[in-house]
Amino acid sequence: MRTTDKRKNCVPGLLHYEACPTRDFTGDCTGAYKWLITAIYFWRTNFFVKSKQAAKAGTYAAEHSLNKHQVERYSRHLLLNSFGLTAQEKLCSSSVLIVGCGGLGSPAALYLAACGVGTLGLMDHDSVDASNLHRQVIHTEERVGTSKAQSGRKACEALNSLIKIRVHEEALSANIALSIIGQYDMVLDCSDNAPTRYLISDACVVTGKPLVSAAAVGTDGQLTVYNYGEDGPCYRCLFPKPPAPENCSRCSDAGVLGVVPGIMGALQALEAIKIASGKGDVLNKRMLVFDALSGKFMTVKLRSKRAGCAACGEHPTLSMSSLPEFDYKAFTGQEAQDGPPVPLQLIPSSERLLPRDAKTILDQALKDSGAIEPIVLDVRPRIQYQLMHLPHAVNIPIEELENRMPEVKELLSNRSGSSPLLVICRRGNASQLAVQQLRMAGYIDAVDIIGGMTQWSRDVDSSMPIL
């Protein structure tokens, strides 16, 4: 009976009394097994509740800092033997500043956003123009006229919401360069003018940041990394003296095959990824030169640091305190922001014509002279003339004017007495130079049109495309 009384200590259904290993020597159940089973039960229950809570919170056992979304999104990088986990973690905690959201900056920003750079800075003071869209693939038709930096932010955010994007809607200038560049691990120079290139390079030297620099004009591209490693040169080491302004080709004058900056910008993103992740050989002391028409890439060896370099040499003159005072415009002889050329004032305004007045004179001359056409001399390059020109205009590019004066003489010999000699160019600078030449050749009634074809399109005939 004693035995039967003690059976109540056993956990019902779990163990047959006879088989209970914790019976005492009299064969009675001690209840120890009951307490053991109960303890296991509570421990397991507690464990399951805790695991459920853990699963809800999204934690799981792993030896890295990436969250579930990052692991899924960057899985193809993570699986790549030559890249992998540590490289992606470094990338995700890196910060990159892109100066210029144009032809180079567009693909660079998209790839860096897509691959998970932790913080991406987008800097540009300009707004999107329709002529940008054939190569600046970060922008859209809808965003023409809006800020390039904001347009870039929208595209990058739409692509990857896991990264941070900082927008700098202003031009990089000497007084803000150090504080802005100081916020990032590295810089991509995607700008298009000499003063900005010198400024970015100097600021990167002073703040100790690597600089991924590229250029693309026409069908050619270049790429290198400055200020990298022990003895990597800076931009000034290679180009201590700025090029003459007339030797700097600009896309807005020389044109550019859209995909060329696309390729160079993507390569800039690649160098940035290599620097941030610590993988691969960075393009240090080497320049990659791309010729799109022949489809050839060539690598040129570059020099090491120059001992006498004003920025990174043995006795630099540029420093935290002197850089903000440095006059990059005076040094390069160019405007810090790439825009239309500064309007020249070679001829007094009173001796020039506004497009509307020129139109009235032309209409009147046509009426008066009947069959004889008024004379309009268009001094733009041939391609611009082919794209569109004024009715009756004769094309003699400014570079050919001196040699082709006999043609001008012939042209003028047929005009009626009242026909004016009007000279037009793209924006009103070359036409003033042409008028000076014509006047020296004896054609003193030559007169140019203020603002050229660009202003003509705005004031007289909006159906004309602006180049």
Ligand SMILES: Nc1ncnc2c1ncn2[C@@H]1O[C@H](COP(=O)(O)OP(=O)(O)OP(=O)(O)O)[C@@H](O)[C@H]1O
């Ligand atoms: N100092 C600067 N700070 C910030 N952005 C700059 C600076 N200088 C140039 N940029 C930007 O760099 C970009 C360069 O782009 P890109 O070379 O494709 O030429 P673009 O000026 O957009 O077009 P186009 O030359 O055809 O008129 C431009 O958006 C320009 O505004």
Ligand SMILES: [Zn+2]
């Ligand atoms: Zn240097």
